[in-house]
Amino acid sequence: MRIFVTGATGWVGSVVVDELLGAGHQVLGLSRSEEKAVRLAAKGAEVLRCTLDDLDRLAEAAGNADAVIHLAFNHDFSKYAENSEQDRRAIEAMGEALLGTDKPILVTTGLASLAPGRVATEEDMPPLSNPNYPRKSEAAASALAERGVRVGAVRLATTVHGIGDLALMSFLAKLAREKGVSAYIGDGANRWPAVHVSDAGRLYRLALEARAPARAYHACAEEGVAFRAIAEAIGRALDLPVESRPREHFSWLASFVGADAPVSSARTRELTGWKPTGPTLLADLAQPGYFGQ
Template sequence: MRVLLTGGTGYIGASVLDRLVPRGHQVTAVVRSAEKADLVRGRGAEPAIADLADGDTLERLAAASDGVIHLAAPDDETSATVDEIAVTSFLRALRNTDRPFVHTTGVWVHGSGSAITETSAMNAPRLTAWRVPLANLVRDAQGVRTSVIAPAVVYGKGGGLLNLVAAGPQTAGNAPALTMVGPGDQHWSTVHVDDLAELYVLALEKAPAGSYFLGAGGENPTVREITEAVSRSLGLDGRVEPEPVVQTLDRLGLLGEALLLDQQASGDTARRILGWSPQAPSVLDDIAHTKF
């Protein structure tokens, strides 16, 4: 399959690219610079230098493909506008072709919940509220085999939000403790980056039109458990200190608001429909073998 991939040099996208090429897919990776073009070329993809806000170019590239996986996002104040341009361009190109389009949202859009599934209500924090209508637009598209993936907190290969935990403030004194994000009793739904990448490829290859999948590996540790594991990795013997919510919000802003959500999700729908089978170590096992 000729696959157009955005975000191919990113944390998740690079893992997706590394799964597409060995499976025989011909990948064109949208990149923003010659330097990034060299990176994807080295991984077996053909680069296409373009901006995500260049709808005409994205539409042309998508029209020449057999399917699209969209992972890139500016992750700044332009994200909502740029993502809308990219998504509408891809949908125009693929209209009435029944070709696959895999889009990205995030589990945070569901807000807090102890048993989050694909049918759970949307209660997105301000950081990701813009993703909800766009994901609905994708799922409702006619004549395109659309699927939307909502990744949980991604870990593995030394990347992801665990680095933010590791870089958190430490208390003073001879036995410093690592400061948690908030009180620490909130759960984070998690997924290994390689397992998540496999889910994207499965969705491209066989997800039914209008599908929605939580990209959650099934492990939902508390922030305290995660921070204690990171603390041990940092040589702090598992010492942690809670952080008042107001201080977390002052320190991390809208991201802090999202990280204070208490979420537990399983990802069972992807297992049942796509045969997805996460194989990677749990987040706590991964932390134990990670140097921050």
């Protein structure tokens, strides 16, 4: 297949591109920067230089592909609502180009707020009509599905870990260094789902190749890791004490740190044959150099 991949140079997207090329697919990857475009081309992918605001070019690329994987998202949390709207518009534009075809599109969202306090499954749906729900990816996907587009959502675990991680684990380590303590909220028993970046990247490929009729796929290798254990792993790696602290200690990270969001991926594995093989989160955090040391 010829597959259009947005976010092709990102943390997960770069692994997705490697997976697709390694399986013999052709890839057209979106890149905003010339430097990353050069690296993408060196892998053997075609490159589209544009942004998520270039809706006509996104639509054209989607229409000329056999499938679309949409991973790009601006993770500037100070403009999260604005960036979620940008994401929605991009999904709508690419989906419009797929109307009347059997070409699939996979969009990307997260698992953190899907079903707080209980084990979430692929059957759970986010509150699509709630204007306060942060991500609009699945709302846009649902609207496309109603119009006959073959669309599914890959829901990424709260932490997609691996050497080179610049997301939540990196933010937590930075905060621990600044505060001099690796902390958790309450007793730290709340659970985070986790997946290694290599496993997440492989799931996108398998979902496309299986042509499975699913509206949601859970990129979650571990159902739930106690956050206190995560804080302890960070403390050991950085040689810092580990303590319970109030929510105010974490600033904007508090909603993530305090979340209890265990997740099942049983249905995803059944449909796609996905078998995570990467290291567990705690084993990964114990690797020398995970936090840049």
